[in-house]
Amino acid sequence: MSETQQFISLGLSDSLLSAIQAQGYTQPTPIQVKAIPAVLDGEDVMAAAQTGTGKTAAFVLPILQKLGNSKPVASGMVKVLILVPTRELAAQVLESVTTYGDNEKIKACAVFGGVNINPQLQRVHKGVDILVATPGRLQDLIDRRAVSLQSLEILVLDEADRMLDMGFIHAIRKILKLVPQRRQNLMFSATFSPEIRNLAKTICRNPVEVESAPRNSAVEIIHQQLFEVNKEDKSGVLRSLLQGTTDQALVFSRTKHGANKLTKILNKNNIMSSALHGNKSQKQRTAALDAFKQNRIQVLVATDIAARGIDIDLLPMVINYDLPHVPEDYVHRIGRTGRAGAQGRAISLVSSDERKQLKAIERLIKQSISRGLVAEIGSAQPV
Ligand code: AMP
Numbered sequence: 001m002s003e004t005q006q007f008i009s010l011g012l013s014d015s016l017l018s019a020i021q022a023q024g025y026t027q028p029t030p031i032q033v034k035a036i037p038a039v040l041d042g043e044d045v046m047a048a049a050q051t052g053t054g055k056t057a058a059f060v061l062p063i064l065q066k067l068g069n070s071k072p073v074a075s076g077m078v079k080v081l082i083l084v085p086t087r088e089l090a091a092q093v094l095e096s097v098t099t100y101g102d103n104e105k106i107k108a109c110a111v112f113g114g115v116n117i118n119p120q121l122q123r124v125h126k127g128v129d130i131l132v133a134t135p136g137r138l139q140d141l142i143d144r145r146a147v148s149l150q151s152l153e154i155l156v157l158d159e160a161d162r163m164l165d166m167g168f169i170h171a172i173r174k175i176l177k178l179v180p181q182r183r184q185n186l187m188f189s190a191t192f193s194p195e196i197r198n199l200a201k202t203i204c205r206n207p208v209e210v211e212s213a214p215r216n217s218a219v220e221i222i223h224q225q226l227f228e229v230n231k232e233d234k235s236g237v238l239r240s241l242l243q244g245t246t247d248q249a250l251v252f253s254r255t256k257h258g259a260n261k262l263t264k265i266l267n268k269n270n271i272m273s274s275a276l277h278g279n280k281s282q283k284q285r286t287a288a289l290d291a292f293k294q295n296r297i298q299v300l301v302a303t304d305i306a307a308r309g310i311d312i313d314l315l316p317m318v319i320n321y322d323l324p325h326v327p328e329d330y331v332h333r334i335g336r337t338g339r340a341g342a343q344g345r346a347i348s349l350v351s352s353d354e355r356k357q358l359k360a361i362e363r364l365i366k367q368s369i370s371r372g373l374v375a376e377i378g379s380a381q382p383v
Contacts, residue, residue: 010036013065015103020061023099029054031212035186036062042184044204049212050190051159052335056096059156059186063130064101066154073107073127076148080130081179082156083138083172085163086305087112087282088289093132093158106130113137114282121146135163135171142178149178157203160189161196166305169199176203191328222334223345224369226358227377231351235265238321238349240377242271242299247316248292251301252333254322259301262321266299273299276306304329307336320348323357327364347372 007020007028028036031049038045039062049055063080073079084090094110101108108130111120117140124131124147131138131147141147157163163172185204189196200207229237242249253259256277266273274288274297285306292300304324318337324330337344348369350358362368 007032011040011065012036012061013068015068016061016065016100019100019102020057022102025057029058029212031055031210032058032061034210034212035059038208038210039063039184039186040065044185044207045187045210046192046200046204046207047186047188047210047212048190048192049188049210050332050335053212055188055212056093056158057100059158059188060093060096060100063154063156064097064104064106067106067129068104070153073129074151075127076125076146077127077151078124078129078131078147078149079152080154080156081138081149081152081175082130082132082158083135083163083175084132084158085134085166085168087114087134088285088306089159090132090134091286097130097132108132111137111141113140117141117144135168135175139171139174142175149175150180152179152183154184154186155179155203156186156188158188160187160199161191161193164195164199172199190332221344222337224334224348225345225372226348226350226369227372227374229349229351229374231353233374234321234349234351235262237374237377238262238319239266239269239271241319241347242266243269244377245317246298248295248297249299249317249319250292250307250315250336251299251319251321252307252324253301253303254324256303258322259303263299263301266301271299272297273301276300276302278303278306280306304333307333316344318344318346320346323348323350323354323361325357327357327360330361331365 007017010028031047031053035045035047035058039059067079082093084093090110090112094108097108106129109123109128110132111124112134113136120141121144124141187200187204227237253262256279259275259277263273263275274291276285276288288300291297315337318334320333324333334346337346
């Protein structure tokens with residue numbers, strides 16, 4: 001199938017097509033072209049797709065269509081379970097379900113930790129067609145007998161690689177014991193490591209394997225640049241970078257403490273910013289993300305886990321204040337920019353103690369990142 005194939009030929013219903021049109025999407029992304037027909041056919045699917053490829057719609061759209069023809073859900077039951085690694089991703093996937101399902105009669109909700117469980121208990125107890133959940137909170141709701149997975153029809157694991165990284169494997173295995181044998185399984189993961197393949201073997205039956213694009217292709221459409229700087233000069237260089245532009249930037253810090261410190265420095269210098277990390281309450285995280293999305297702040301300083309999966313339309317710039325220890329995280333980080341084909345740039349500030357990490361990253365992305373001159377930051381903006 002060609003990449004330019006229109007949504008209409010993927011077999012989606014008119015009501016979904018009008019929801020898609022309302023979003024302004026003119027053509028499906030490659031992962032949507034490959035995954036949507038397979039999901040509609042009832043196949044198990046294993047998809048290698050990073051955030052930014054349109055992967056959420058690739059499973060949400062056909063799921064909505066399948067639910068359109070089925071009976072109302074019984075109380076305390078769930079028809080489709082979408083497991084995700086983080087609260088932010090749960091909220092975001094639910095938002096996609098609500099947006100694309102605007103014309104459908106479906107009950108959907110998201111459950112995740114860090115917030116009061118009672119409203120979630122009441123909500124799931126009534127029965128939900130689509131439940132988006134982080135593994136821990138789901139287990140809690142199951143233990144309290146608020147929800148049952150006995151009549152589950154479709155199981156989705158989104159960002160499966162990150163779920164393993166975050167240590168959710170035991171929780172996933174426990175949940176797998178509670179779902180019916182006969183069900184459809186969809187697994188989405190940025191990478192398919194041997195570990196993920198092993199997990200897939202225990203979950204999927206003869207899955208159709210789809211890949212969004214050659215590995216790390218996001219890297220090719222993003223303009224990457226690095227500045228070699230002394231550790232103690234990093235915050236000054238960051239300030240110059242940000243003061244020379246009105247563009248919004250997502251800045252990555254390796255530690256929560258570092259993110260807080262940096263946010264303080266930036267705000268002191270009139271660069272409006274907020275921090276997003278695991279020590280912040282859910283309310284604080286949502287407030288920071290909303291402020292950033294509504295352009296009320298220029299900078300969001302985030303740690304890898306907190307930033308994972310957050311969807312910000314057309315983010316122009318990602319800055320690595322510290323390089324990540326895991327080279328794959330570099331690809332995840334810079335994938336926040338240049339989303340769905342838009343141009344983006346990624347800038348890294350690299351100190352001498354980070355040379356080893358830099359080498360590992362350049363080996364992974366199979367290219368050497370262009371070096372910029374710090375002296376030129378103030379006058380000519382790196383493009
Ligand atoms: P995802 O990979 O699911 O995180 O999606 C990344 C972004 O692409 C989201 O902001 C979607 O709204 C957007 N998107 C999804 N499908 C399409 C499409 N067919 N055309 C344009 N944008 C899309």
